Structures are given as C-alpha cells and as structure tokens.
Amino acid sequence: xxxxxxxxxxxxxxxxxxxxxxxxxxxxxxxxxxxxxxxxxxxxxxxxxxxxxxxxxxxxxxxxxxxxxxxxxxxxxxxxxxxxxxxxxxxxxxxxxxxxxxxxxxxxxxxxxxxxxxxxxxxxxxxxxxxxxxxxxxxxxxxxxxxxxxxxxxxxxxxxxxxxxxxxxxxxxxxxxxxxxxxxxxxxxxxxxxxxxxxxxxxxxxxxxxxxxxxxxxxxxxxxxxxxxxxxxxxxxxxxxxxxxxxxxxxxxxx
Amino acid sequence: xxxxxxxxxxxxxxxxxxxxxxxxxxxxxxxxxxxxxxxxxxxxxxxxxxxxxxxxxxxxxxxxxxxxxxxxxxxxxxxxxxxxxxxxxxxxxxxxxxxxxxxxxxxxxxxxxxxxxxxxxxxxxxxxxxxxxxxxxxxxxxxxxxxxxxxxxxxxxxxxxxxxxxxxxxxxxxxxxxxxxxxxxxxxxxxxxxxxxxxxxxxxxxxxxxxxxxxxxxxxxxxxxxxxxxxxxxxxxxxxxxxxxxxxxxxxxxxxxxxxxxxxxxxxxxxxxxxxxxxxxxxxxxxxxxxxxxxxxxxxxxxxxxxxxxxxxxxxxxxxxxxxxxxxxxxxxxxxxxxxxxxxxxxxxxxxxxxxxxxxxxxxxxxxxxxxxxxxxxxxxxxxxxxxxxxxxxxxxxxxxxxxxxxxxxxxxxxxxxxxxxxxxxxxxxxxxxxxxxxxxxxxxxxxxxxxxxxxxxxxxxxxxxxxxxxxxxxxxxxxx
Numbered sequence: 232x233x234x235x236x237x238x239x240x241x242x243x244x245x246x247x248x249x250x251x252x253x254x255x256x257x258x259x260x261x262x263x264x265x266x267x268x269x270x271x272x273x274x275x276x277x278x279x280x281x282x283x284x285x286x287x288x289x290x291x292x293x294x295x296x297x298x299x300x301x302x303x304x305x306x307x308x309x310x311x312x313x314x315x316x317x318x319x320x321x322x323x324x325x326x327x328x329x330x331x332x333x334x335x336x337x338x339x340x341x342x343x344x345x346x347x348x349x350x351x352x353x354x355x356x357x358x359x360x361x362x363x364x365x366x367x368x369x370x371x372x373x374x375x376x377x378x379x380x381x382x383x384x385x386x387x388x389x390x391x392x393x394x395x396x397x398x399x400x401x402x403x404x405x406x407x408x409x410x411x412x413x414x415x416x417x418x419x420x421x422x423x424x425x426x427x428x429x430x431x432x433x434x435x436x437x438x439x440x441x442x443x444x445x446x447x448x449x450x451x452x453x454x455x456x457x458x459x460x461x462x463x464x465x466x467x468x469x470x471x472x473x474x475x476x477x478x479x480x481x482x483x484x485x486x
Numbered sequence: 487x488x489x490x491x492x493x494x495x496x497x498x499x500x501x502x503x504x505x506x507x508x509x510x511x512x513x514x515x516x517x518x519x520x521x522x523x524x525x526x527x528x529x530x531x532x533x534x535x536x537x538x539x540x541x542x543x544x545x546x547x548x549x550x551x552x553x554x555x556x557x558x559x560x561x562x563x564x565x566x567x568x569x570x571x572x573x574x575x576x577x578x579x580x581x582x583x584x585x586x587x588x589x590x591x592x593x594x595x596x597x598x599x600x601x602x603x604x605x606x607x608x609x610x611x612x613x614x615x616x617x618x619x620x621x622x623x624x625x626x627x628x629x630x631x632x633x634x635x636x637x638x639x640x641x642x643x644x645x646x647x648x649x650x651x652x653x654x655x656x657x658x659x660x661x662x663x664x665x666x667x668x669x670x671x672x673x674x675x676x677x678x679x680x681x682x683x684x685x686x687x688x689x690x691x692x693x694x695x696x697x698x699x700x701x702x703x704x705x706x707x708x709x710x711x712x713x714x715x716x717x718x719x720x721x722x723x724x725x726x727x728x729x730x731x732x733x734x735x736x737x738x739x740x741x742x743x744x745x746x747x748x749x750x751x752x753x754x755x756x757x758x759x760x761x762x763x764x765x766x767x768x769x770x771x772x773x774x775x776x777x778x779x780x781x782x783x784x785x786x787x788x789x790x791x792x793x794x795x796x797x798x799x800x801x802x803x804x805x806x807x808x809x810x811x812x813x814x815x816x817x818x819x820x821x822x823x824x825x826x827x828x829x830x831x832x833x834x835x836x837x838x839x840x841x842x843x844x845x846x847x848x849x850x851x852x853x854x855x856x857x858x859x860x861x862x863x864x865x866x867x868x869x870x871x872x873x874x875x876x877x878x879x880x881x882x883x884x885x886x887x888x889x890x891x892x893x894x895x896x897x898x899x900x901x902x903x904x905x906x907x908x909x910x911x912x913x914x915x916x917x918x919x920x921x922x923x924x925x926x927x928x929x930x931x932x933x934x935x936x937x938x939x940x941x942x943x944x945x946x947x948x949x950x951x952x953x954x955x956x957x958x959x960x961x962x963x964x965x966x967x
Contacts, residue, residue, distance in 0.1 A: 279922050283914075303921035312922075319919040323937025332933065333923035340924065372937065389923060 232257045232428045233278075233298075233397055238289035240277050246287070247273045249453035255397070258425040262439055263432045264464060265450035266472040271432045272316060274450070275401040278430075279313035280306045293397065307333075308340035310396030314386040314403050321373040326385065329373045330355060334392050358391040362418045380411035387418040398422075398429045404438035416441030436468040449475045518567045521545060524672055527572050531641050531675070534648060544661035544671030551665045557828040558857040558889055559797050561770065569735060571673040571706070630688075636681040637692050640708050643679035650681055654712050658741040658778045658805070666737040666799075667774040670706045674739065677707035682717040682748070691947055693722040709740040713748035715781065720751040720947060736795075738773045746781030746808065751789070753946050754802075755954050758794035760961075763823040763852070768796025775802035776832075779811030779840075787814040788831065789945045791954040793961040796825060801859065803832035806840035806868075813842040816942040818954070820961045821854030821886070830860035830891075835871040835901070844875040847939050850886035851962055857889040864901040872902045879909040880938050882931075882962065932959040 238251040247270045255261050265271050277284050278291065280303030291298040293311065301309060321329065334354075335345040346354065359366065362384040374382050383403055390398055400419065404412055419442055423429065431442055439447070439461060447463040448455045449472075456475055457463065467475065516523075524545055528538040553564070630637050636647060643651050661671040678694040694709065713719055723740075736758065742750050752775075761768025771794075777786035788802040804813025815831035833842035842862065850856040862873045879888035890907055912934055920930030936943065936955050943951045 281918060303918060304924050304926050307922050307924035315919065315922075319913065319915050321916055321919070321934055321937055323940035324933050329920075329923070329933070332925055332929065333920075336924040336926065336929070393923065 232259070232294065233430075234292040236290050236292070238274075238277070238291065239287045240273060240284050240289075241287065242273075242284055247284075247453055248277065250289070251450075251453075251455060253448065253455065255428050255430065257428055259445045260423065260429045260431060260442060262442075262444035262447045262461075262464060263430060263450050263455075264434070264436070264447060264467055266476075267434070269450045270453045271434075271450055272401055275313060275316075275399050275430075275432050278306075278397075278399055279303060279311060304336070305340070307393070308337050310394075312390050312393055312395030312398045314383075314390060314398065314400045316402040316405060318374045318377075318382040318386055320375045320377075322375050324373050325370055326373050327352075327355065327369045330389060330392055333389065337393055355388075355392060358388060361391050361421055362387045363414050364388055379406035380408065380415075383407055383411065383415050384418070387415055387422075391418065391422055394422075396427050398427070400429065400431045400433075402432060402434060404433055404435060412438065413441060436464045439464045451475050517570045519545075519569070519571055519673065523571055527673060527675060530572065531644070533644055536652065537644060540656070540661070541672050544668050545673075547662040548665065548668035548672055551662070551668055553665050557799050557859070558855065558891075559799060559826040559828050561797055561826075564735060564770070566669070572675055630690075630692075633686055633689070634683040635686060635688055636679065638679055640674070640677040640679050640710070643710075647679070647681070650712065651679065651710070654710055654741065654743055655708075656741075658743060658776050659739050659774050664774060666772040667739050670708060670737050670739045670774070674706045674708040677709045677738070678711075679709075680711040680719060680721065682713045682719045684714045685716045686714075687717065688719040691720050691722050693724070705734075705736045705738070707738045709738070710743075711741070711750055711752070712743045713745060713750050713784075715746045715748060717745075718749045718751075721753070722947065723752070723754045724757070734768075735770045736773070738775075740773070740775040740802075742777030742786055744777065744779050744781060744784035744786050744808075744811075747783045748781060749785045749787075750777060751787045752777070752802070754788075754790040754792070755957065756790065756792045756794050756798070757957055759796075760794045760823065760825050761796040768825075769794065771795035771798045771800060773800045775800065776805065777803070777813070778805045779808050779813060779837075781811070782808040782837070783810045784808050785812040785814070787812075787816070787945070789814075789816040789942065790818070790829075791942070791946070791957065792817070792819040792827060792829060793957050795827075798825075798827040798829050800829045801831055803834070804842065805834045805836065806842065806871075807836045808840075809837040810839045810841075811837055812840070814945075815842075815844045815846070815860075816945045817846045818849070818939045818942045818958070819847070819856055819858075820849045820958060821851070821856045822961055823852040823854060825852075825854040827855070828857040828859055830858045832861040832863070833873060835862075835864045835868040835873070835898075838868060839870040840868055841871070842873045844873070844877070845941050846875075846877045847942055848877070848879040848888050849882065849935060849938070849958075849962070850879070850888050851882035853885050855887045855889070857891065859891045859893075861893040861895065862903060863895040864898050864903075866897045868898050869900050871898060871900070874904045876906045876941075878907070878938070880935070881909065881911045928959070931962055935959075935962060 233255040235251050235253040238248055239246060240248040251274060263271055273284060277286065286299060298306065331351050338345055364384050368381060374385060377385060403415060407415060416438065431438065431444060444461055447459055447461055449457040449467065521542060524541050528541060659667050661668055680692055682688055711721060742752060744750050758769035758771055779786050786804050790802060792798055802815060806813050813833050817829065819827045819829050821827050830846060831844055844860055846858045848856040848858055858877045860875065862875065864871045875892060877890050877892065881888055888909055892905055894903060916934050917927055917930045921927060935958055943954060946954055
C-alpha cells in the first residue's frame with residue numbers, strides 16, 4: 232500500500248523529518264506516536280501533499296506509484312485521505328455542498344459517473360449513521376461553529392463518503408471527550424476493511440484502546456526510533472517519551 | 487515572495503471574454519466638450535428646448551467644479567477634451583422593431599450572451615440594450631405597455647413621455663450634485679426609462695445591457711426608474727466593453743424614485759473591461775446611483791456585483807425620506823491585478839422609523855486596491871431610525887489592499903446603529919483542505935469566495951446569481967495557487 236524510504240523533509244530550510252522508513256500493507260493499521268515537535272504532523276502533511284514542506288531526500292511509493300508526483304487533490308482522488316487535526320472552517324459553504332463537490336471530484340477523476348443530488352443525499356444519510364451525526368450539521372457551513380467533537384465527526388463522515396484506500400488520522404483524538412472519542416473510533420473501525428489501511432497519528436495511547444493498531448511506531452526528533460506491536464503503546468504510556476528519547480538511533484526498519 | 491504570491495503570477499491567464507470589437511459604421515462626434523457639442527447632441531436627439539437648457543446649465547456648473555480626489559484611487563488626469571461625447575451606430579431612423587436593427591449589432595449582443603431575439607420569445611427578462619451612446623432595442627415593450635408599464639430608452643421617453651421625464655429628471659441627483667453627475671447631465675446620450683404605474687407589480691425582470699464599443703468614446707447613460715404608489719419592479723443592469731489599451735470613461739447617473747408603498751430592486755452585474763494585468767487600459771467607472779424613498783413604507787434595494795473596470799467609483803445610495811421606508815445595499819466588489827475600487831453606499835435617514843441594511847463584501851487579489859466607503863446619516867427628525875452595516879474584506883495573496891471607511895453622522899438620539907467589519911485572508915489552509923478532499927484549487931477558490939459572498943448573491947434574481955458566481959470565478963481565476 233505505502234512504502235516510505237529514507238524520507239527527509241523540512242520547512243524553510245529546517246529539517247524536520249530526518250530519514251523516515253515505513254511500510255504499510257493493505258489492511259494494516261499503523262499508529263505513529265511521539266512527543267510534541269517530533270514530526271508527526273509534518274509526516275501526515277507530507278503524505279497528504281501540503282506544499283509548504285520541502286522534500287529533500289527519499290521517496291514515497293503508494294500503490295506502486297510515486298506519491299510525490301501527485302498534487303494534493305490528485306492524491307485525494309487516488310484514495311489518500313487526511314483527517315485534519317484542526318478541521319478548517321469554510322463560511323457560507325454548506326457541508327452538503329462541500330461533501331458533494333468533493334465526492335464528485337473524486338468520482339470524476341476515477342471515471343465514475345457523478346452522483347446527482349438525490350443519490351448523494353441517500354448516500355450521506357447512510358454514512359451519517361456511522362458517526363451518529365446530527366442531520367442539522369449537513370446544512371450548516373463547513374465546520375463553522377461546530378464543537379470540537381462535531382468537527383472530528385465531520386472529518387470521519389467525509390472519510391466515509393470518500394471511501395479512501397489510505398486514511399491518515401492526524402491527532403483525531405485531540406479535543407475529544409470520551410464519548411466522542413468512542414464514536415469517532417467506532418466510525419473508523421467500521422470503515423476498516425482488509426483492503427484499506429490507516430495511519431493513526433497520536434500523542435496519547437488512549438485512542439489506541441479503540442482503534443487497535445497492527446504496528447506502533449515511535450517518532451522522535453524526525454526519526455522512527457522504535458516499532459512494535461500495540462504493547463509498545465502501553466509501554467510508552469507508562470514510561471513516557473523520555474524513555475524513547477534515549478533511543479537516539481533509528482530503530483530497525485519499520486514494520 | 488510567498489509561494490502564494492508567486493502563484494499569483496500564473497494566475498491571470500483568463501482573457502477578458504467580451505473584449506471583441508464590433509465593426510459597424512458609426513456616427514461619432516469630434517472629440518472635445520463645449521456648448522456646441524452639447525447643442526449637437528441635443529439636436530441629434532431632437533430634444534425639446536427645456537432639456538437643452540437643462541444640459542447647458544449642467545455644463546456650466548461642471549465647468550466650475552473640480553474632479554473629486556478623495557477616493558482611494560489613483561489615475562493620471564483625464565483629458566475631458568480628448569473624449570468623444572457621442573457615438574452611435576448609423577441607422578436611418580430609430581428601429582421600430584428588432585427586424586430593423588443592424589444584424590451586426592444583434593450579433594454583438596448574441597456573442598455577449600444576450601440574444602435579444604430569443605429573449606423576446608422567451609418569457610422572463612425584458613431587455614433594453616445600449617450600444618455606445620444609443621439604445622438599440624427594447625424587447626417586450628408592447629407586452630409591458632398593456633399593463634401601463636413604460637420601459638424604453640431614455641431618448642424615446644423624452645419624446646413620448648416628456649412630462650414624466652421633466653418631473654423626475656434630476657430630482658434625485660441634481661445636475662450639480664457632483665463633478666461626474668454634472669458631466670453626465672450635460673452630455674448624457676441615452677439610457678433606460680422605467681415607469682411603473684400605481685398598484686402594478688411588474689411581472690418580469692427589466693434589464694438594460696450596456697456596451698461600450700467605439701474607440702475614444704465615453705459612455706454617459708442616464709437611467710431613471712419611477713415606481714408609483716403600491717408598485718414593484720426588479721431591474722437588472724449588465725455591462726461590458728472591448729479590450730482597448732487606453733482608458734475609457736463611463737460616467738452614468740441612475741435615479742430611482744419610490745412612492746408610497748412602492749419597491750424597487752436594482753441589481754447590477756458590472757463587468758466592464760478591467761485593463762490588462764499590468765493595469766493598461768480598462769474602463770473608468772465613475773457612476774452616481776441614488777434612490778429616493780419618497781413615500782411612506784417604500785423600499786429601495788441595491789444589489790451590485792462589481793468585477794470589472796480599471797477604476798470603480800460608485801456609491802449607490804438611498805434617501806429614506808418617507809416614514810418607515812427601507813434602504814438596502816448588498817455589494818460584492820472584486821478587484822484583481824491593478825484594479826482599483828472605491829465603492830460603498832450612503833444611507834440618509836430623514837423619515838421616522840426608517841431602516842437601512844448594508845452588507846458589503848470586498849475581495850482583493852493581485853496588486854489591486856479595494857475600498858469600502860459608506861455613510862450612514864441620521865437626520866434630526868428621523869426618530870427610531872435603525873441601521874445595520876456589515877463590511878467584510880477578503881484578501882488573496884499579500885500584494886493587494888483592502889480598506890474600510892465607514893462614516894456615521896447621527897443627529898437623533900433614538901437611532902440604533904450596528905456596525906460589523908471583518909478582514910480575512912483566503913487561507914492556504916482552506917484551499918489545502920479542499921484539495922485534500924479532491925477539489926481543485928480553482929474550484930476551491932470559487933467555492934470559498936462564493937461562500938463569502940453568499941449573503942449578497944441570495945439577493946440577486948436567480949439567473950443573475952448564477953451568472954455572478956461564474957463571473958466571480960473568471961475574475962479571480964488563478965489568483966491563488
């Protein structure tokens with residue numbers, strides 16, 4: 232599904248990712264944990280195609296293609312989805328309109344007929360059940376005035392509608408109370424199939440109680456210093472990231 | 487330079503779509519302005535003596551006036567003697583029907599997306615088309631006249647309804663109101679005239695389409711709309727001009743009069759040629775638009791979408807004279823490249839319990855400058871007057887400017903005023919968010935900008951709103967990433 236080889240990336244001349252290696256197979260869920268400033272969100276941003284990051288070295292192969300050749304919208308159409316840590320507000324644009332535009336852009340790219348309003352509404356109603364979202368939010372402007380939990384649920388709703396191959400969840404647990412966390416995690420789990428994969432970027436272990444990862448990586452100072460199974464997450468929770476900081480050298484190649 | 491700013495360079499790929507020139511034999515007066523030229527225009531239009539005198543008075547006033555320089559715009563001095571003040575397609579007589587209109591002209595309007603012939607067939611919009619200085623065709627005239635509605639070119643109105651014209655001409659914007667209105671009053675050549683009789687609700691949108699074609703000419707049209715008691719009319723105005731290297735002057739005057747319980751809704755989509763990306767050429771749009779809510783419970787609503795012109799200087803205003811009258815101003819002004827806009831409104835509250843609403847959305851991109859300038863004035867006797875103003879600016883890139891100058895003059899303690907203002911930058915974050923959902927940057931900008939302007943667009947008549955949205959997309963094409 233995804234293979235990252237010796238990825239170096241930074242912003243304005245400052246190197247943030249210093250040689251990331253990571254392989255994600257179809258059907259796998261990988262968790263990337265690490266302290267603040269370790270490069271987690273940069274990695275998510277680079278994968279999704281944020282332009283402010285410069286890639287100085289390395290490559291990213293996604294489904295046999297060079298991901299870095301694609302623009303952000305092409306990546307989205309190719310099935311890469313980023314659930315934002317801070318979902319963006321778009322005043323005056325209704326959630327439904329936005330979702331429909333997104334879905335039809337993706338469908339068009341894939342050579343599938345665009346959905347008309349009726350079919351789209353039927354689809355979205357079904358998908359909304361996944362995240363237990365209030366229907367009223369559909370007619371509100373995208374994320375405007377949404378609570379933290381509503382925003383994150385909205386991200387998962389978009390994910391459900393766009394049906395990605397590779398979902399990257401960037402700190403999706405931040406700002407969520409325990410009930411919202413369960414709902415969001417539940418949505419992610421229901422969308423998970425043996426064909427698609429997910430990378431869950433998180434600071435805390437608690438999300439991983441709900442979304443069970445196949446592999447956990449510890450990212451410190453731009454490098455993956457340790458990879459292991461879900462037990463690694465518990466270990467981190469117990470011992471903190473100071474323990475991981477001592478693992479200066481890159482760990483053995485990612486899972 | 488940020489990457490966004492660099493991308494701005496890429497942006498201005500979309501050519502102005504309406505920049506073609508129609509080759510047609512024209513009757514054009516020598517450049518320059520004098521009493522003789524005014525006499526010539528007046529004679530050419532076979533005007534009555536009183537109108538000639540009215541023009542001459544305006545001209546004399548104009549000669550004593552100075553061009554205003556308070557607007558936040560910058561342009562080289564205009565040589566008013568280097569403009570031709572009259573230009574008309576050669577026609578033997580004024581056409582009685584569309585069949586008599588030069589096919590070349592009809593073809594021009596066809597290209598602009600205004601097939602007059604078809605529009606005559608299709609119910610919906612009645613169009614008056616002004617080509618340079620004269621009105622070439624007014625559709626639906628007979629159907630409207632059955633209801634007592636007068637919708638014709640200004641010249642025809644002078645001939646056929648002189649009393650009405652004489653009664654209302656200059657009653658809202660007097661000749662000496664300002665430099666450009668004085669100039670217009672002296673040399674105006676044509677325009678539209680609308681009269682809605684008592685108790686009549688105009689069943690269709692009335693529309694005028696202005697086109698500047700000839701080189702070195704100015705366009706000075708005059709529009710007068712009178713809504714008698716208990717009547718209603720919705721009026722649309724559209725504009726385009728060919729691409730030319732030099733600047734062309736457009737100094738129009740629009741006067742609206744609403745009597746007791748009457749309503750006038752005036753919508754403009756202004757798409758004059760804005761000049762090229764280096765600021766060469768384009769229309770100077772120096773327009774005076776004002777409506778008078780003369781009667782009780784009357785209402786005048788201005789909606790404008792301004793995307794064109796090199797320079798826009800325009801303040802559609804309402805004089806709220808009748809008690810309980812209502813004035814509204816909804817505006818979207820888009821500037822790109824080197825365009826400059828200084829636009830806004832004046833709401834003058836005279837009557838009791840008068841209400842006004844101002845919603846202004848300014849979008850600036852490229853190296854443009856976009857200014858909102860508005861005045862809310864509450865007079866001494868305007869008990870219970872209320873105003874709500876909201877001025878939002880959106881910046882695209884970091885080389886453009888947005889400015890807001892809201893003036894308030896209050897002479898009555900019972901007035902209630904609210905003012906809200908925001909400035910936002912079209913976020914790279916917003917665009918990336920859309921990109922990450924598969925939406926292209928162009929579509930994203932379109933979507934974000936249209937969302938920003940939603941409160942104004944929903945005031946536009948349906949077909950116009952669709953056109954305005956498209957136009958906005960074209961005007962801003964490429965302005966971000």
